[in-house]
Amino acid sequence: MSEIRKDIISGRYVILASNRISRPNDYNLAPPKCPFCPGNERETPPAILEIRKNGKWHIRVVPNKFPALLTGEKKPVLKRDGIHLKMPGKGVHEVVIETPKHDAQMYDMTDGEIHEVFKVYQERAKAISSKSHIKYLMIFKNRGRHAGASLVHPHSQIIGMPMLPVRVVNELNGAREYYDAHLSCAFCDIVREESGRQKRVIAENKHFIAIEPYAARFSFETWILPKRHEGRFEFFPETKIKYIAPVLKEALRKLDYSLNKADFNLLFHTLPPGEKREDFFHWHIEIMPKISYMAGFEWGTGFYINTVSPEKAAWILNNGSRAPGI
C-alpha cells in the first residue's frame, strides 16, 4: 500500500508506504547473498536497463522491490478524507546498481566508469520526466545505515513523484526571486564568488567546482556545481558531464578521509519537468555527511546549528586533517 497525504497546515506531503517495512534488515548482507551482486539478478525485479561489456553487466537499473511510490501512468488526484487530503501513492521508484563490485566506493571507480553511471542517470531521468504524471524527479544516493541505506552494495535511487514537494517549491521561489532582483542566476554567482575567493573550494576543474557552501546546514556539507549554466541535469552535454568524475572523486575521497568514512546522503537538484524558465536555476549536487544528529531545535525551525564553519571544513579537507571529534 502506498498513499500520499498532504498536511493541511504546512502543505508538506508524506508517503505512507507500509510495504517498505519489509525491506531487508541485514545491511551487511555479504556477496553470496547480496541481491545486487552478479549471480543474484533474480533477487531484484527484471532490469529496466543494463549496460553490458564482454557479456556481463556493469551497471543495472531495476524497479525498487519495496517502492515508496507504486508504478502508475495516471496522474493521481487529491481527495478529501474528513478535513484532510490524500491521494494514491503513484509514481516511479528505480534503483541504479552502479557497479558489480560489492565493496567499491565511487573514488575506486575509473573516471570512465563514473561517466557511464552519470549517462545512465541522465537516460533514466529523461525517460521518467517525460511521463505526464511526473512533476518532480530526485536522484539520490544513501551511503551507510545512518544515511538510511538498507544495503551496502553501491547503488543510487531515482524517485519520480506526482507533485512538487514543499522544499523544492521554496528553493525554486528563492532562486527565481534572486534572479529577478539581480538579473543573474544565484548559482552562477556562487560559482564565480567561490572560484574567485578560494576559501571554501575543495575540488575544481574546467567545468565543475566542489565547495563547502557559505550557509552550510551540516558540518562538511558539500555542493558540486557545474560552471556552465544549465537548469536540468539530464540535459547537461555529454562533453561536459564527463568532467564531473575527477571533482566528485576528489570531494568524496577527502570527505572519507577527514570524516573516517562517515555515512552520507548525496542528492541531485534539477528543474522540475514542467518548469518553463531555465534562466534562474542551475542543477547541482548536495552531499550531506552524517556526523551529528539533528536535534529538536532544527526539526522545529529548519534553522540549523553547525559547529564547524565551511571555511574551517574546507581547510580540514584540503589539508588532510581529521574533523574534530573524529
Next chain:
Amino acid sequence: MSEIRKDIISGRYVILASNRISRPNDYNLAPPKCPFCPGNERETPPAILEIRKNGKWHIRVVPNKFPALLTGEKKPVLKRDGIHLKMPGKGVHEVVIETPKHDAQMYDMTDGEIHEVFKVYQERAKAISSKSHIKYLMIFKNRGRHAGASLVHPHSQIIGMPMLPVRVVNELNGAREYYDAHLSCAFCDIVREESGRQKRVIAENKHFIAIEPYAARFSFETWILPKRHEGRFEFFPETKIKYIAPVLKEALRKLDYSLNKADFNLLFHTLPPGEKREDFFHWHIEIMPKISYMAGFEWGTGFYINTVSPEKAAWILNNGSRAPGI
C-alpha cells in the same frame, strides 16, 4: 563565536557556533559528575531562576554553557559578505533542569511536578519574548543521543532568536491561509475531527488531546493540542495548563513502551511575539521519536516516507503492542 548566515537561495538560516563543539561528550555522565545534579551547581552558569522547596531546588533554569546564540540585547543586523549575508549570532539560550533526579522520566514525575515545569516554561517564555530583539522562541527537549542530547539528566532548552525561521514562516502562512479560506483555525478543526473520529487518539481529557497526526512525517510522530483555542503557549491559563500533565504522561509512557524507550525530540510551537493575529494559530507540542534515519530523499524534498500509518501507530500504542522491528 556565533554567527548567523542566511542562504541567499532558500532563505534558510544557519547558526555557526564553533563553541558548541566543546560540549561534554560523555552522554552517560553519572550522578557524582553530572553537571545538572544537586551538588554540582557550580558546573553551570549561575541560575536565572530556581524553584525551591524545603531549602532545595527542584527546578533550575540556567544559561546554556555552550550557547548556540550569545546573549545580547541589541537586534543584530544582516550584513553583506561578498554575495552572501550574515549577522552576529545574538539571542537567548537557556536550559531548564526539570528535576534534581538524574534518571527520572516525565511520566515518573507527579502531575504537580510537571505543572511546575510548565509554569517555569511559561514564565521564561514570557520574559524572553518580551525582549525587543527576539522574533521567535522555541522550547524543546531532546531525549537521548540520537535526538541530539549531550546529557542524560532530564532537561529542556529555550532558544530565543532574532528572526523568524523559514519553517515557522511556512507553518504560519499555511495556517493563515487555512483560516482565511475556512474562517476556522486548522488546529481547532483537527482537534474536533480527531476527537470525533477516535482513530488516531492516544490520550485525551477535558482540555488536551494527544494524536498521531494524519500526515505524520515519522512513524509514531505524536502531537499534543489544547482543546481551547490559544495562539500562545505562554499565555495559556494556569487553570487549564495543569490538565496537560496526565495527557503528556500517558502519551510518553505509551511511546516508551511500544518503542522500547526510543530517543525523541519534543517541541513547542507557539505564535511569534510580533504576530498581531491570534485567530489562525493554536499552540501545540510535537513529539518525534527517532526510530529510523532520514534518507536522502527526505533531505532533498522535505517529502517524508513513513512506513507505519498514524492509524496503525495509534492502534499499537493503545493496545500495548511493540512497533514493527522493535
